[in-house]
Amino acid sequence: MAFKPLMTLQSLAIATAFMGLLAQPARGQDEDAVAPTPQTIALELFSEAGRSLRAGDTESARRLMLAALDLKPAHPAVLRALVTIATRAERAEDGFEALDGMVRAGLVFEIGDETLALLQAADSDRLAAIQAELVANGAPTGRGEIVARIHAPDALIEGVAVDIETDRIFVSSVARREILLLEPFARDEPVVFADREDGLWSVFGLFVDDRTRMLWAASGTVPQTPLDEGEAEGTALFAFDLVSGELYRRYTIDGAVQMADFVVRDGSAFISDSQAPRVYRLDNVSGELEILAEDPRFVSLQGVALARGALYVADYSMGIWRVDLVDGSASLVRASDVSLIGIDGLRQTRDGRIIAVRNGAAPHQVMAIDLDPTGVEVANVEVLLRGHVAMSDNTEPTLVDLADGRAWLVANAAWPLFPADGSVPEETRPSTAIVELDLR
Numbered sequence: 486m487a488f489k490p491l492m493t494l495q496s497l498a499i500a501t502a503f504m505g506l507l508a509q510p511a512r513g514q515d516e517d518a519v520a521p522t523p524q525t526i527a528l529e530l531f532s533e534a535g536r537s538l539r540a541g542d543t544e545s546a547r548r549l550m551l552a553a554l555d556l557k558p559a560h561p562a563v564l565r566a567l568v569t570i571a572t573r574a575e576r577a578e579d580g581f582e583a584l585d586g587m588v589r590a591g592l593v594f595e596i597g598d599e600t601l602a603l604l605q606a607a608d609s610d611r612l613a614a615i616q617a618e619l620v621a622n623g624a625p626t627g628r629g630e631i632v633a634r635i636h637a638p639d640a641l642i643e644g645v646a647v648d649i650e651t652d653r654i655f656v657s658s659v660a661r662r663e664i665l666l667l668e669p670f671a672r673d674e675p676v677v678f679a680d681r682e683d684g685l686w687s688v689f690g691l692f693v694d695d696r697t698r699m700l701w702a703a704s705g706t707v708p709q710t711p712l713d714e715g716e717a718e719g720t721a722l723f724a725f726d727l728v729s730g731e732l733y734r735r736y737t738i739d740g741a742v743q744m745a746d747f748v749v750r751d752g753s754a755f756i757s758d759s760q761a762p763r764v765y766r767l768d769n770v771s772g773e774l775e776i777l778a779e780d781p782r783f784v785s786l787q788g789v790a791l792a793r794g795a796l797y798v799a800d801y802s803m804g805i806w807r808v809d810l811v812d813g814s815a816s817l818v819r820a821s822d823v824s825l826i827g828i829d830g831l832r833q834t835r836d837g838r839i840i841a842v843r844n845g846a847a848p849h850q851v852m853a854i855d856l857d858p859t860g861v862e863v864a865n866v867e868v869l870l871r872g873h874v875a876m877s878d879n880t881e882p883t884l885v886d887l888a889d890g891r892a893w894l895v896a897n898a899a900w901p902l903f904p905a906d907g908s909v910p911e912e913t914r915p916s917t918a919i920v921e922l923d924l925r
Contacts, residue, residue, distance in 0.1 A: 522782045524802060527556040527563075534566065543574035557803065559590035559824035561846045572600045577607030584615045589822035591868070593623040593847045623848040625872030629894065629920040633672040635665065638914035641709060641903050644746075645895050645919060646691035646700065648727060649888040654919060655700060656895070657688035660709050660903060664688055664702055664725075667919075679725055683732045686710050686719060690746035690788075690884060697752050697770055699733060700725045705743040708905035720744045722756055724770060736767060738774040746830070746884065748789045748796075755796050757786035764789075764798055764808055778813035780806075788831025788884070790839050793860035799828040801845050805854075807861060819862040823852075830884040832892075834924060840869070840892060844881035848872065851882065851894060851922070870894070875918035890925040 534549035547570050554563045564586050571580035580600055587594050596604075596616070604612040633654060635642055642665075644657035652669040655678060662685050665675035679685060679702070687710040690703040705720035706712065720743050722736040745759035754767040755777065762783035765774045777796070785801035796808040797818070804825040805818040818825070827845020834840065839854040850871035857864045873896060876882055880897035887893075896918045902910050 520781055523556045524782070524784050527553045530556075531563075531566070534570070538570060538573060543570055543576075546570045547574070547576075547579060554586075557826070558820055559586065559592075559822060560826050561587075561590070561592055561594075561824060564590065564592070565594065568594075568596075568600060572597070572603055575603060577603050580604055581608070581611060581615070584619070586822075588615060588618040588622065590824040591622050591822075591848075591850075591866070592824055593619055623872065626868045627851070627870035627873070627922070629870050629873050629875075629896070629922045631875055631896075631918050632893070632921045633667050633919040635667070635675055635917040635919070636673065637661070637665070637675065637917070638899075640665070640917070641899060642895055642917040643687075643689050643898055644691040644702075644884040645893050646693045646886045647888050647893050648693045648700075650695065654893065655691050655693070656917070656919070657691050657702060659687040659689070659707065660711065662687055662711065664691065664700070672919075678730055679723075679732070683723070683725075684721070684735055685723065686712075689744075691886070692747060692749045692754075693727065693886075694749045694752065697724075697749075698727045699770065700727050701747065701749055701754060703744040703747055703756060705745070707743070708907070709903045720758075722747065722754065722765075722767065722774065734770065736774050738765060738776070741765070741774075745786065746788045748791055748832070750791055755789055755791070757789050757798050759786055762786075764796065764813070776813075777810075778808045778815050780815050782815070787829050788841070790831045790833040792833040792837045792839055793856060795860055797831065797833075797839060799825075799831045799841065801827060801829070804828075805831075805839075805841075816861065818856070821863045821866060823863070823866040825854075825863075830882075830894075832885055832887045834887060840885060840887060840924075842882050842885050842894065844883065849876055849882050851885065851892070853924075869924075870920070870922055873920060875920055877915060879912060880915065887924070890923070892922040892924055894920045894922065896920040 530549045530553040534546040537545040567583035640658040641660040642656050643659050646655045654667040656665050662681040664679040666678040686704045686706045688704050692701040702723045706718040720741050724733040742760040744756050747756035752769050756765040764778040766777040787799040790797045798806045806815045808815045827843050828841045829844050830842035832840045841852045851869045853867045855865040875896040879901045880899050883895045883898040885894045899914045902914045
């Protein structure tokens, strides 16, 4: 959906600045009424650690950063900061432990020269083993077939949905404010299914609902949205007739800032708001949006999935929330060592597996997450796709759709090549690739 900075921090100072950006209140929130949350406490720990480090108190900096890691397990920025602190303190064992954490989290990391010298002198064999494991974390994994290439460099494709009955693929455009249709006999020739004439702003998540035969779309405004002079910003959930393409209805709710992604089951929709700490529910096509969950602990909500009788919502900065469908209460899914930070797309298989697209931490990848029987803890994580030829530099995989034992992925959304200031980069924007994965 909207711009999300990548975890490419190389020092504590840069990490602190990055976390400060995440801490800014979402539009529409009262800056004076922010209660302490795991996010704000972690940011304060970051800040205090930075002050301690600048004062030369590396031990206090280390303890503060470890406390932040307790609040944000396997967070890449925290682990990077711990490497920096260990290097400044010349404590090789602390550096090894932080790098071991990165290995277990499934992350990649380029170790700086100063750190390399410290660790090489302490234990060259251990350093070599860690370096090999970090490289392995980024090695290409899995197979996926490119089933469509969309030659629309000015579109900024974000979402995908498949109508399994007709084999049509729908994709969403952020920068052209369109929903594009790819017919099975003309995968590389997109046609406009809906656009700004239907009231669309930038389009993010899409979903084909077989029960209602509707194409659902979440739409809102970001800096990359081309607004007409005097045109107001807004956000809404749209429902289009799959056959005629006619707009059935537009759903809005007071206080919504940016509806981002959602899931539909049996005519009911559950929608995340990426810039307000809310999850919305729509019970049926003739109903009205209502708030299912509103929690100040939510930071940047993204993909949504239904599994094991609950709603699972990716939070770009915190991990994955489990939201109770009855009372809306939320709890963070207890993760394994693998990092759940930076997850964008989220969907579920028929047997309750959660398929997640991670683009906010390196390496970018598609993961299958198995929950324990209670649904509150991660039991296993399997990497399904990583390092695919379509997942090129200066792009990121974003959203995914599932049907009939297969997955369709927007493999290379060109967000980094669409600066928020509207400038055009020198680098050519690539065609968007839709990659199909066999999950069976």
